[in-house]
Amino acid sequence: MNEQSLALLKQGDTATIIALHGGCGFQHRVRSVGLKEGKLLRMVAKHHFAGPLVVEVERRHITIGRGMAQKIIVARAL
Amino acid sequence: MKTILLIGDPNVGKSVLFSRLTGVDVIASNYPGTTVDYLKGRMNLHGEPVEILDAPGTYSLEATNKAEEVAVSLLDQADVIVNVVDATSLERCLLLTVELLEKRKPVIVALNMWDEAQHLGIHIDVRELENILQVPVVPTVAITAEGIKELVRRLDEARISERPRLEGEDQVWTEVGHIVRKVQSVAHRHHSVWDRLSDATVQSGTGWLTALGVLFALFWLVRLVGEGIIRYGVEPVFDLYRLPVAALSGWLGPGFLHDVLVGTLINGKVDYVQSMGILTTGLFVPFGMVLPYIIAFYLALALLEDSGYLPRLATVTDNVFHKLGLHGHGIIPVLLGLGCNVPGVLAARTLETRKQRFIAATLVSVTVPCMAQSAMIFGVLGHYGARYILLVYGTLSAVFILLGLVLNKTAHGECPELFLDIPPYRRPSLLAVTKKTWMRVRWFVAEAVPFLFLGVVVVNILNALGIIEHLARHVAPFMQCWFGLPGAAVPALLAGFLRKDLAVGMLVPLALSPAQLTIAVTVLTLYFPCVAAFAILLKELGVKDMLKAALAMILTALLVGGILRLVLM
Numbered sequence: 001m002n003e004q005s006l007a008l009l010k011q012g013d014t015a016t017i018i019a020l021h022g023g024c025g026f027q028h029r030v031r032s033v034g035l036k037e038g039k040l041l042r043m044v045a046k047h048h049f050a051g052p053l054v055v056e057v058e059r060r061h062i063t064i065g066r067g068m069a070q071k072i073i074v075a076r077a078l
Numbered sequence: 079m080k081t082i083l084l085i086g087d088p089n090v091g092k093s094v095l096f097s098r099l100t101g102v103d104v105i106a107s108n109y110p111g112t113t114v115d116y117l118k119g120r121m122n123l124h125g126e127p128v129e130i131l132d133a134p135g136t137y138s139l140e141a142t143n144k145a146e147e148v149a150v151s152l153l154d155q156a157d158v159i160v161n162v163v164d165a166t167s168l169e170r171c172l173l174l175t176v177e178l179l180e181k182r183k184p185v186i187v188a189l190n191m192w193d194e195a196q197h198l199g200i201h202i203d204v205r206e207l208e209n210i211l212q213v214p215v216v217p218t219v220a221i222t223a224e225g226i227k228e229l230v231r232r233l234d235e236a237r238i239s240e241r242p243r244l245e246g247e248d249q250v251w252t253e254v255g256h257i258v259r260k261v262q263s264v265a266h267r268h269h270s271v272w273d274r275l276s277d278a279t280v281q282s283g284t285g286w287l288t289a290l291g292v293l294f295a296l297f298w299l300v301r302l303v304g305e306g307i308i309r310y311g312v313e314p315v316f317d318l319y320r321l322p323v324a325a326l327s328g329w330l331g332p333g334f335l336h337d338v339l340v341g342t343l344i345n346g347k348v349d350y351v352q353s354m355g356i357l358t359t360g361l362f363v364p365f366g367m368v369l370p371y372i373i374a375f376y377l378a379l380a381l382l383e384d385s386g387y388l389p390r391l392a393t394v395t396d397n398v399f400h401k402l403g404l405h406g407h408g409i410i411p412v413l414l415g416l417g418c419n420v421p422g423v424l425a426a427r428t429l430e431t432r433k434q435r436f437i438a439a440t441l442v443s444v445t446v447p448c449m450a451q452s453a454m455i456f457g458v459l460g461h462y463g464a465r466y467i468l469l470v471y472g473t474l475s476a477v478f479i480l481l482g483l484v485l486n487k488t489a490h491g492e493c494p495e496l497f498l499d500i501p502p503y504r505r506p507s508l509l510a511v512t513k514k515t516w517m518r519v520r521w522f523v524a525e526a527v528p529f530l531f532l533g534v535v536v537v538n539i540l541n542a543l544g545i546i547e548h549l550a551r552h553v554a555p556f557m558q559c560w561f562g563l564p565g566a567a568v569p570a571l572l573a574g575f576l577r578k579d580l581a582v583g584m585l586v587p588l589a590l591s592p593a594q595l596t597i598a599v600t601v602l603t604l605y606f607p608c609v610a611a612f613a614i615l616l617k618e619l620g621v622k623d624m625l626k627a628a629l630a631m632i633l634t635a636l637l638v639g640g641i642l643r644l645v646l647m
């Protein structure tokens with residue numbers, strides 16, 4: 001498997017979420033917009049200078065900060 | 079009276095549904111988090127009046143911010159819960175649904191956005207969903223009212239679900255996954271050209287290009303519509319109005335009352351901009367100069383909002399706003415502030431931390447020119463070409479960034495990261511856009527125009543009594559050496575403290591050089607726009623932070639005015 005943090009994916013990569021790190025509140029927040037274990041996602045955009053990321057999950061786009069993305073562990077589809 | 083609560087995720091159509099049910103107009107927008115307070119309305123249910131509440135959006139009953147707390151606290155008041163669900167994001171919305179069912183209150187589910195779900199090839203077995211949840215489920219399309227009658231008809235069927243209770247969060251998530259697998263099937267769709275274009279608007283390079291294009295188009299539209307309204311609406315009316323004013327002027331004859339009501343005659347005639355009378359300039363400034371652009375601006379803003387572009391703009395600009403202690407969402411107060419600073423400052427509420435709210439409110443009130451200030455900038459500098467106008471806006475933008483950097487360094491507190499759910503692009507509906515524009519314009523006329531008018535009255539009386547002149551004599555030496563402006567311009571700078579737009583009429587007759595006018599106009603724009611802005615800052619920030627904001631404003635105005643003087647003269 002190719003496990004890494006969401007923040008390390010490149011634009012255009014697809015991956016499956018395998019684990020969420022961080023506190024309960026954080027986990028709850030990201031799950032409630034659809035970023036859950038087992039979900040397939042696609043990296044739509046990565047902004048420069050440690051800017052935000054945009055991922056697509058379940059046909060919806062979500063903007064998420066780098067720090068938060070680091071706590072989401074994914075397995076990249078090869 | 080029975081209370082019905084509309085509750086659901088952000089941006090699922092609760093507000094549209096609310097206005098459908100109650101007939102009360104509310105602002106619905108295609109970006110999450112517009113409703114921060116709840117709204118109350120009434121409807122007739124089978125001949126009985128019932129109260130309806132429109133709650134702020136929440137993803138779950140475990141609230142993570144102020145708006146969500148409000149939503150959760152409303153549950154206690156509710157007799158019946160209408161859970162509004164977005165049929166295109168069933169899985170996400172069901173979390174709240176399942177949590178609500180545990181509350182053991184009568185629930186009915188409105189499966190909204192049914193049209194979009196069909197369009198996207200999402201099939202939901204409504205019968206099966208009803209069976210599993212054990213409460214009524216009604217597909218609706220809030221914007222076309224499809225299914226609303228059915229929803230109202232079945233309100234009485236709302237009931238307490240008798241499903242077994244779930245233990246803990248894990249079980250809730252598993253259950254949600256379970257339900258979705260049972261009731262939903264999605265036709266596979268290819269990534270279309272349209273999807274690619276939509277992606278491009280949030281990516282770094284193309285995203286910035288789109289943002290610049292969109293903002294440029296926005297200003298072009300505001301100018302086009304604003305000038306159109308003036309040419310075909312305002313000018314003919316005020317031309318007709320000259321007759322009664324001239325008659326009144328003749329009838330009153332010279333004196334104090336004439337000075338206050340009609341003002342001074344320029345070359346024996348009333349001049350709507352320079353006369354300063356309550357019935358001349360006092361009416362012309364708010365209705366003839368500011369209102370046309372306010373209408374145009376709110377129209378453009380409504381188009382921008384309802385298309386769904388704003389969350390994308392917030393994503394693209396996030397980087398810049400982070401340096402200023404804000405995040406991408408800070409674009410919302412700024413945009414609103416370009417119309418009138420008051421709603422701009424109010425929108426700062428949607429930011430998460432106190433530090434962010436302080437920075438946003440201060441930046442908006444100091445550096446973002448409201449429509450009245452823009453009218454002044456164009457009114458004073460318009461004759462000298464685009465160069466000076468661009469200089470003023472360029473200076474304001476630079477000050478926006480610099481002041482933001484400084485505030486970010488000096489204010490205490492945190493700046494969380496941007497976390498935003500981006501709704502799909504939608505074609506704005508003409509009806510919704512017109513209605514929203516109308517509501518905002520009506521708000522402006524009721525809340526802001528009285529202040530514009532009051533400003534004219536106060537300045538007028540102070541002027542007629544010679545108080546401004548007296549004050550001006552005292553501060554003139556300072557203003558002269560610091561800003562390089564002649565003593566005659568000082569009354570304008572003082573009166574401008576109350577009302578910027580009046581300053582046009584006071585500055586134009588002075589024959590200042592374009593450089594001097596640029597300095598005067600920039601300084602006037604950096605002051606808070608008006609008394610209403612002071613009041614709203616006080617209300618939103620409290621005394622201490624309001625004073626800090628005021629200090630920032632005074633220091634900025636002095637510094638920038640002084641620097642411009644050195645550079646330009």
Ligand SMILES: Nc1nc2c(ncn2[C@@H]2O[C@H](COP(=O)(O)OP(=O)(O)O)[C@@H](O)[C@H]2O)c(=O)[nH]1
Binds near residue numbers: 087090091111193504
């Ligand atoms: N296609 C479609 N759009 C809808 C429907 N209901 C609401 N909308 C749009 O969805 C957006 C969000 O609506 P709003 O009422 O502000 O959502 P709220 O945040 O839940 O109050 C607006 O742009 C509405 O015009 C619907 O049934 N179908």
Ligand SMILES: [Mg+2]
Binds near residue numbers: 092093105106112113
């Ligand atoms: Mg709403």
